[in-house]
Amino acid sequence: MLPLIEQLHGYLSELDRHLPPPSVGVESLRQPHTTFMTARVDGLPLACGASVDHGDYVELKYMYVLPACRGMGLGKQMLEALEQQARSAGGTMVKLETGTAQTESIELYERAGYRRCRAFGEHRQQPGSIFMEKPL
Numbered sequence: 425m426l427p428l429i430e431q432l433h434g435y436l437s438e439l440d441r442h443l444p445p446p447s448v449g450v451e452s453l454r455q456p457h458t459t460f461m462t463a464r465v466d467g468l469p470l471a472c473g474a475s476v477d478h479g480d481y482v483e484l485k486y487m488y489v490l491p492a493c494r495g496m497g498l499g500k501q502m503l504e505a506l507e508q509q510a511r512s513a514g515g516t517m518v519k520l521e522t523g524t525a526q527t528e529s530i531e532l533y534e535r536a537g538y539r540r541c542r543a544f545g546e547h548r549q550q551p552g553s554i555f556m557e558k559p560l
Contacts, residue, residue, distance in 0.1 A: 459509050463498050471498040475506045478545060482510040484520040499532050511560045519544050519557045530554060
């Protein structure tokens with residue numbers, strides 16, 4: 425799991441060189457109301473995703489698929505699994521923040537029914553950020 429998170433850090437750093445990557449640590453994934461999932465083949469983690477239940481919405485965080493495994497549908501499956509977990513916990517709205525340089529992610533979210541929205545929670549509107557939401 426940790427190597428996958430480290431690769432996510434590197435990927436985000438390369439995409440958006442002027443902003444520091446978000447801090448993703450194992451401890452942040454062990455917080456209350458946090459769900460972390462991995463997609464594995466033969467025990468090797470190929471994709472991961474996390475969500476945090478904020479009460480009136482669930483925030484998707486840390487979606488990542490190894491570059492060599494993109495195009496296999498793992499991102500879509502991870503997204504659907506996180507949405508299903510949120511639904512089964514009583515969630516009715518999913519929100520997320522992504523970077524403008526993450527075009528593949530934006531396309532995935534749009535195909536899944538996410539629409540642009542305003543900044544939410546502790547996020548602030550920034551030129552390199554896109555905010556999206558989807559009712560469940």
